[in-house]
Amino acid sequence: MTSVPSRRFKRGWLETREYPVPADIPAALADLGLQVMRIIGDEANGKCPKHFERTGKEDRHPSWSCNTNTGVFNCFSCMYTGPFVQLVVDVLDISWDEAVEWVRQRGGIERVNKILGRGKYIDELLEEQAVQIFTEADLALYTTPPLEARRKRGLTEASCKYYGILWDKSRDMWITPIRDRNGKLLGWQEKNERVFKNRPFSIEKSKTLFGFHQFEGGTAILLESPLDCARLHSVGVKGAVSSYGAAVSDWQMQLLFEYADLIILALDNDRDGWKAAQQLKQRYRGMGRRLAFYNYGASDAKDAGDQSGDEIRFGVDHRLSPLRVRFSE
Ligand SMILES: [Zn+2]
Structure with missing residues (x-):
């Protein structure tokens, strides 16, 4: 028997949280003190900022990438993933609201609608278990x-x-x-x-x-x-x-x-x-x-x-x- 928890998502969740994305994502990554090692297509690659905390080991290879359009990041090794605001929360150790403000100061606000307008994208994000409801x-x-x-x-x-x-x-x-x-x-x-x-x-x-x-x-x-x-x-x-x-x-x-x-x-x-x-x-x-x-x-x-x-x-x-x-x- 496989025991994969069923996926239940909280409807209306999107109205309660905002996902602004910085206008210039590589520049915002630099502001966060994260070193981008290379950019291939629209993926900025670097060392995973949470790897040590999550696995107990440094990320020796650049396992982590951040999409320069959507701001969604992902570590294919330790699965650290989420929207850009989450990265700001984790790296700067600040609240979600403060992180939203931090992103807005970097010209993020006008891109919110663009992201939210893409239903499929949001579903994918939900799928990445950022907002699963657990029962x-x-x-x-x-x-x-x-x-x-x-x-x-x-x-x-x-x-x-x-x-x-x-x-x-x-x-x-x-x-x-x-x-x-x-x-x-x-x-x-x-x-x-x-x-x-x-x-x-x-x-x-x-x-x-x-x-x-x-x-x-x-x-x-x-x-x-x-x-x-x-x-x-x-x-x-x-x-x-x-x-x-x-x-x-x-x-x-x-x-x-x-x-x-x-x-x-x-x-x-x-x-x-x-x-x-x-x-x-x-x-x-x-x-x-x-x-x-x-x-x-x-x-x-x-x-x-x-x-x-x-x-x-x-x-x-x-x-x-x-x-x-x-x-x-
Ligand atoms: Zn990692």
Whole structure:
């Protein structure tokens, strides 16, 4: 049985979002700091700007191209694709509205109609899953993660079930549902050793908190990876939630301050994780005793999910107060 999720598109979506395209796309790519290596026909080729983030490897060959008429970009290696505004959002790390404004300032507005006028093109864009709607019925195609996969990460079946973590048998991928504050399914993350994808592509993770619906109050432990929440649960540590990365949003922190007595920040044990933790320490200086930091001790594990049960319990039990914690470079 093949388990390809059915494609359901939200009608009327086009009215709610705009897709301006810059007048001069190669110039706009340069403004974004992206190097165009060659232009063949109407495709500008270069190195994929999101390749490392999505695959863990640099794009050594120019796998990525951007159409100089439509602004649609695509990496044939990691499938990073979308409309030009999405590229601006990702590269500059700004909101969709800000990105639309950024493109408009580059003479984009008059080309909106041209793009929207081509029904087929828009269908293709939808087909590229930028705006797919994901439903619970789609999730029903996925199964309980198999023993081999769970064993590699030290996850029990009960913990996967607790967090609603699933498995795509046809592609050997972890499926981690993303829900809004009220529990409504927004999409999910797909992950294996090589690929890491959000579906839909443009999902706003900063307004969601993985594990929030399982959280029973008391101490929350904030991790980067959703799968690591299940790892903590598997060794008997409750209250793990995930921000889906080192970029913890104010929305996520405020939700936690609202529902948790204590937040233990357990971001990754690497440069990005330390930097993010340091910034959060400063940003929430006034929260004093309600904020603490996971204690990695002398461990060089890349994150809490890679640690043993004893190490995880140590990290939580011997958490550090903001006054005591130091982040090395
Ligand atoms: Zn790529």
